[in-house]
Amino acid sequence: MRRPSPWHLVLFPMALVFALPLLWLVVSSFMTNAQINRFPPTIIPDSLHLDGYRYVFRTGEFARWFLNSTIVATVTVVSNLVFCSFAGYAFARMRFRGSRVLLALMLATLVIPFQLTMIPTFLLMKHLGLIDTLGALILPSLVTPFGVFLLRQFFVSIPREIEEAAWIDGCSRLAILLKVVLPLARPALATVAVLTLLVVWNDLTWPLIAINSDTNYTVQLGLATYQGAHRTEWSAVMAGNLLVTLPIVLAFLFAQRTFIRSLTSTAVKG
Amino acid sequence: MPAAAERRPSRLQRVFGDTPTAWLWVTPAVVIILGLSLVPMAWALLLSFQKSDFVTPSTWIGLDNYSRLADDPTFAAAVRHTLIYTAAFVPLSIGGGLAIALALNRRIRFVGFYRTLVVVPYIMSATAQAVLFSFMFDSQFGVANALLDQVGIARQGFLQDPGQALWVIVLIGLWSGMGFCVIIYLAALQDIPRELVEAASIDGARRRGILLHVVLPALRPVTVFLFVWQTFQSLQLFDLVFVTTRGGPLQSTTVVVLYVWQQAFEFFNAGYGAAAAYVLAFGLLVVALVWGIYQRRREARVA
Secondary structure, rough: OOOOOHHHHHHHHHHHHHHHHHHHHHHHHHHOOOHHHHHOOOOOOOOOHHHHHHHHHHOOOOOHHHHHHHHHHHHHHHHHHHHHHHHHHHHOOOOOOOOHHHHHHHHHHHHHHHHHHHHHHHHHHHHOOOOOOHHHHHHHHHHOHHHHHHOOOOOOOHHHHHHHHHHHHHOOHHHHHHHHHHHHHOOOOOOOOHHEEEEEEEHHHHHHHHOOHHOOOHHHHHHHHHHHHHHOOOOHHHHHHHHHHHHHHHHHHOOHHHHHHHHHHHHHHH | OOOHHHHOOHHHHHHOHHHHHHHHHHHHHHHHHHHHOHHHHHHHHHOOOOOOOOOOOOOEEOOHHHHHHHHHHHHHHHHHHHHHHHHHHHHHHHHHHHHHHHHHHOOOOOHHHHHHHHHHHHHOOHHHHHHHHHHHOOOOHHHHHHHHHHHOOOOOOOOHHHHHHHHHHHHHHHHHHHHHHHHHHHHHHHHHHHHHHHHHHHOHHHHHHHHHHHHHHHHHHHHHHHHHHHHHHHHOOOOHHHHHOOOOOOOOOOOHHHHHHHHHOOOHHHHHHHHHHHHHHHHHHHHHHHHHHHHHHHHHHHH
């Protein structure tokens, strides 16, 4: 048998530093307030309870916030896939006047910080009557410049011959995109989907500005507000926190390769 | 006539190229992206020269907002806190990320598991991180003080202590932000040609020599990218601060974006907030320009 590498002596404690807060999140969500409020505080509880979860479902509208976040995430992921594909393909393969200028402008918007545009965007949404609706959350994320750019780069890298063969067979531009190019682009499409999902699901700033009534909260806004209102109910707050965090962590665990490729794509293409 | 010729571009396509279809395909993206970035950007510039409270008609006041900002001690403090956070977070996350990536870049058991644990905090939302650490560093019920009790060290205020709060936020930022550096470095390490390392070791270079003269130089472009990226992230810090401290205690953690948000959406000074946002954008522009110059010089060297 091979001896375990001595590197584990370094790596294990290192991993523990990252893991312990997560572990504490899980454990404390199953503790009672009596256990948490005990002095000196409990570090390893003697028993686990569901009080926190009961309390959080009674006092918070987490189910509703979940629904809202799911709607916003689903719509924006799908629309990004559609719009970024079309625009990315047009920029990659079609010759039209102004294409270079437009692409450069789109790329330039990547460096415009959100903080600069958030006040006028709020005013714009107010004029459109979208403030305090999910529409205000969806509209600005319908299509992202990074997605367009990423897919364009991918389409450029596909050998032209594949498309030319389909063109000669009599396929239209649309058919080529749908039947030939997009099936090849699955990894790139997954990257766009994952990045959109991460940004939209985890965002707090824009929902904080655009949403007022708690029935329209997203999970992050709901969690932040819930914590502010229930400062002493830590086990319930942690239960809520776990509910908000779990879907995205599970998604990451199931599709780790795709997630990591998506995150590294920001560096390679940046 | 061969079949291929029939599918030659139609006359419309020959005159306009792909123009009609292409425009149809790019229009939604162009309208939404440019409409929601360039238009608000120009609008924010106009706002920054105005006194506006979102409701009553705004009045033109020229550069007043900017000159008021220059004399505003709270804004100066916000800039200072942002710079302190950046100065601590950027080098520590990159250095720590590099060290962890180097340790993880070997074929031993559980490496995938370790890597997963390091990256999960990065996937978590800043809100969730902030809520979790608010609890752990709660001065009364938090596990941090419980551990200090166990080893006989006096309890600390942490997020309630004006002298410590910003550093606790740096710590949370590092806990999650390091994971990003780790994956970027791991990807870059895997791209280093094996022959390069092998050639160096055949030449008798020691491990430290290989690290210093082969690995680190090969990682330089990625390091520069991370430097720019992490600086962008820290200058735009908001969610973590908003959920943990809202800028307190005693405004010891007010950062620039929080200041912009407060001015615009708490005190309804939209014009003043927009001016503060422009100051921030100018800082980001400087960072982006440095990055652009570096990229250009690198391309020139390669070409």
